Amino acid sequence: MVKLFAVFLLLVTGHVLAEAGPAKTRQNVLFLAIDDLNDWVGFLDGYPGKVHTPNLDRLAASGTAFTNAHCPAPVCCPSRAAVLSGLYPTTTGIYTNQHWWKPNLPDLRTIPIHFRENGYHTVGTGKIFHHTAGNNPPIQWNHFKRAPFNDNGWLRHGDPSYPWTPPKPRPRNFPYSGIKLYSGEADWGVLPQAEHQYDDSLVADFAIDYLENLSQKKLGKPFFLACGFFHPHLPWYTPRRYLDLYPPEEIHVPENLPEDLDDIPRPGRRLAEKKSGDLRRLRETGRWRTAIQHYLASISFADALVGRVLESLRNSRASSNTIVLLWSDHGWHLGEKGHWHKRTLWEEATRVPFIISAPGTGRAGQRCAQPVSLVDIFPTLIELCNLPPIRNLDGISLVPWLQDPAKSRQRPALTIEESGHVSLRTLHHRVIRYTTGEWELYDHRTDPSERTNLAKDSRHQEVIKSASRWLPQSPSAPAASKKSFTFDPHNFTWKRKKTGEIIKGK
Template sequence: MKIKYTFFTGLALVSALFDNAFAQTKPKYNVLFVAVDDMNDWVGPFGGYEGIKTPNIDKLARKGVVFKRAYCAAPACNPSRASLLTGVRPSTSGVYHNNQPWRPVLKDAVTLPQYFTANGYDVKGAGKIFHNAFNDDASWPVYFDVPKSPEPPKAPVNGFAHFDWSPVDVKDEDMGDFKVVNQGIEYFNQKHDKPFFLAIGLTRPHLPWYVPQKYYDLYPLSSIKLPKVVANDLSDVPDAGVKIAKPKGDHKFIVDNKQWEKAVQGYLASITFADVQIGRLLDALENSEYAKNTIIVFFGDHGWHLGEKEHWRKFALWEEASRVPFLVYAPGLSKENSVSERTVNLLDIYPTLAELCNLPAKKELEGNSIVPLLKNPSATWEHPSVTTHGFGNHAVRSEKWRYIRYNDGSEELYDHENDPQEFKNVAKDEKYLSEKIKLAKSLPAINTKDAPTVKEGKE
């Protein structure tokens, strides 16, 4: 796998915009930016699956701040990553889905890695940071592309790898994510004269769930626990929500072919495989000269359903699709074993890192710096989290409520104190009208029409 060096002409223009950057305090901290794909809350610190084996993520959680109520801006790879890396909401850009290239509609956006480059940082990316189909050459002075991982000779479950799971007879070293992490390990072993921004993106647990046999062996089928579900869970969901869930698609296939336990096993195995690679990366940092002055941001780009609400994958506005694992370690600021229950969004990463690294503030960013929560995880916080899936479809999440409004005006409302699985939609109950009105104030004021689409990039 070759490393690609990109020299972009726009950098001079970007640098000119921020000439005052170097007049400010010299940045003190490095940044390790770790993205994982399709990882929901089934990891130790977030309690989504009892018995999950994620010792390395658990260790990182003990080191920094765990954000228990963190959500994506969009429940799909491309819009989630484009929004958090540009600081622009999907409803502002019109990038709602995986088949919509983001750069054509955000020509002037200064991405997070571009911003760090312009402010004197050494920047490198490896693996999946932007959605693979729409990686941004202008963002990376140095970038290591995502290597392909081994696959079985034939997709074992249903004949196509976009929805498939199986152990593969290979070593960790053969997997693409292992090679991506090697880039980070090598980077930490080098001497850097400037502060750095290193982005490492893991593909697993994205489908297909092909990982070495030893990870499947950790989760015998006899021990698998299925998600909590109720019969006819979509009966009180508006047609717009049922259309998104597609219960007669993936879920029907899973049930008819008795694959539910095997699918859960594959997902768990893939999470633990990813955790092992994360451990290799974090150990390398810990053993390097940069351990004490490197900020660590770890996040999943969106959640994932495994049969809840008769739905699979992401692509929905419910809790399972929009809640993400999100951890931050800020040297000298965050305290060990800290947990925040405040509602935060992946859009908040950009302004947070800019503030932590003493970079000039970017007022056009649509997220909120969570530095106050790193200092005090229980601080007052008046920012409900908004997730958008498609034009005019939004979910607002407060600490107690999830309010969904679709573009046809239909609604869902869930009381998370009494109904954490979102089994009962109470949107039509008149006694909750005031709550809906309050939550609706956080709906985006701008709903930009869909950005142009292309054939590639759907997954």
Template sequence: MRYTYNILLTAFLTLTIFSSGFCQEKSDKRPNILFIAIDDMNDWTGFLGGHEQTITPNMDKLADQGINFTNAHCSAPGCSPSRNSLLYGIEPFNSGLYPFYEHDIHATLMKEYTSLPRLLKENGYDTFGAGKIHHGNLNDEREWTHYDETKGGKQIFVEGEGYQKGKSKKMSFRPTHHADEDHKDHQVASYGIDVLNEKHDKPFFLAVGIVKPHLPFDAPKRFFDALPENIQAPAIYEEDLMDIPKEGLGMRKAGDYNFFKKEGKWEDVRRAYLACISWADFNIGRVLEALENSEYADNTIVVLWSDHGYHLGEKMSFKKFTLWEEATKVPFIIYDPRKDSKVKGGENYDEAVSLINIYKTIADFAVIETPKYVDGESLVPVLKHPNKTLKHPAITSWGKGNYAVRTEDYRYIRYYDGTEELYFHTEDDNEWYNLAKGEEYQEKKEELASYLPQNEAPLVKDFVAPWSVEGEGREEFRGTEVKKKKKASMK
């Protein structure tokens, strides 16, 4: 009897050890994730065709290898709300995180939500990060196995070239001639390369946060020199603003647009933006080359995205912070090289897609269940079947009550005061003609309006940046800002 028991016990222990080893082996074969976050890059890339003079060979190559989401849009047209939405997996209208927040907000958010890096780390991934991932450096050990706080070096500008508005370091559009290694983005990319050259016993998540083309638009001189002598301006219609509601007009940054036009500096600004895009592409290419040459090339999924778009004169505006196409459309590519993934590369996906879907997509790749609050849907089915249509269009929020709904063919905007805009992209890709008042479009408006949030979370007021509050509740915060300025001036 004891002999039989010992045989059974031995068999059980052997099976347990084997099963444990099998599960560990299976776990270790989960894909690595290279997560490339870009700051303020619109569709002025080769693979999106937003500007014919742009030079982006590395991202173009990635788009040719992977799935190029040609109609991708951010959850909010600003760094802070866009990244909060993507990294915590929740739409602004469900979190109340509509505007910008001071960096201290993350201590609160980490109590309420599980960030994407944290989800991966808590489920067996090593997580590495550098550059701008969250809005503000958030080096939290709950998220990162290691986070490298790169700072860049002293900048040296080419004398007599480029343009600087007054003495503002931020409003600089100049070529530099100090070493590449002293630029922050080069250091961020170098950190990514170092991680890819290391030996890893666990699946890893590597987040590389490229800051350019965020202001200031400064980049090494060779990227300015590579551009044509004359920079093509985007298409601008002088009567574009005649049919736009007051709320929409109030969002655009008219001051900078008018200043650059008056001073004849728009070409300098656009040249510098394109140079910064090429510089970003160069550093992204360095990381992609390191991945291609590493032992992880066949089991690492690349997810590349930008947090929002950017106006370079379209709609007579500069920067972001609107609900129009230029501010919401972003580069977004997913490349899955695994032979058994059934993902066919080299495809374009033209249906509207929101960046809110990234959280569930990466969790799906990693075989991790997401928290119940997480919004969006996994894009893995779309990657395998590019003809598949998603359940929801892309929704962009900019303040409570202000939303844009983007489908493959239409953009519908409704502001908190009930005013509307409607654009038919098949015939009006520049969004010059607002069709919202046309009787023949009322049914289409109702269809698109059905996707708007039925219940809006109240604005989170802790750590809020008053200047960025739009929509319902704006007057309360703008009044607070004015009072603070008056109080300061009296001291």
């Protein structure tokens, strides 16, 4: 009861504070989200070979690159809910993809709600919240253009999670990869269509059209434009020219080190073992290298789409008065620690690209190596855009680090896994605390690949003690699952099965 009251107080207090705020000139916001993108981008040097991300690298050179940024959760829905609310899963109870935030927390203030209610024209397209039905209520936006998810419509059509996907016949040569893995979306290849017909190309087209026609819109207010790309999330379908950037013989494959898990507690090994059958099949069939090639191609495709949108912004009348913020919801393992997926608490799953380019703030091309979390995005935008503050957010504003990227930060970046396991990333260390009371500890100054667990070394206990004071003290219980509600995708309402209560989303 105390926990519920605390969340209620947070929601109500945030709403009250939003009623009044300074009437200052506010900058526009271009909010760019990328899906499943780990640190394999040029400016982060996560990939040992050459990765082609010229547009992300150019954006990093024009603003502040946070090189020690980490996701709040290692899977899509809870990470995105945390980013858009500024609250960790341990505050909201949104821990998995099987949770809807709106029917569980109907008064929750999200970034688009706060911007819309404080004088912004809020528009969006693509994957901002989790992409399945029910995660992105229209009530938040002046206008939102859904992604069609037609690239593999034969898989998604008829699935209640994709009620707006049109039917499409199943290709004779599906799966394009030639190998059946854990789900139909675990595929890769070149679709028999032009580049401009890909789903993500249409997402970019919407954002570009909006920026190119600003003068005709006569909004009389600043805009918040959210543009979310699905690549490099599976399936890794890309136009041929991006595959050609990565000759198979030049692909770097992670080392196969079975002993890397020997000093890891059992809960950590369980995380690594999820989807391990896929990795075994890739190795046995000789397709591991090819799969990595397609992930890299998907990264470069996403980069090109970001570049198109940024070019449109540069050519628009809003170019000198727009904050550009780019982030990825979490990373991805491609065989490191014997894992092929996300959902872990190691560097491959938590470290993500995060860039802020804000006119008049900081020096172009500066880098911040201090640990930051994506839950810091909301309070940062509030300060940059002179919006009314919201009390009790889990994140803090990064404006001080935009002004001085070398400024020390004691607060670690938390990543919370659905079982309640927590990673705490500091400037030099990663500490992982499992619900069993077991620990992992890595020193990134000497062990950037996180191969030697120092948790039982008496010389490092102070590091664990210092980090542990940041652990969530009273984590929320998991929110009611999707099975607790009946969702109407056309009216965008939820009906709570036990009580019959209706929650409206538009």
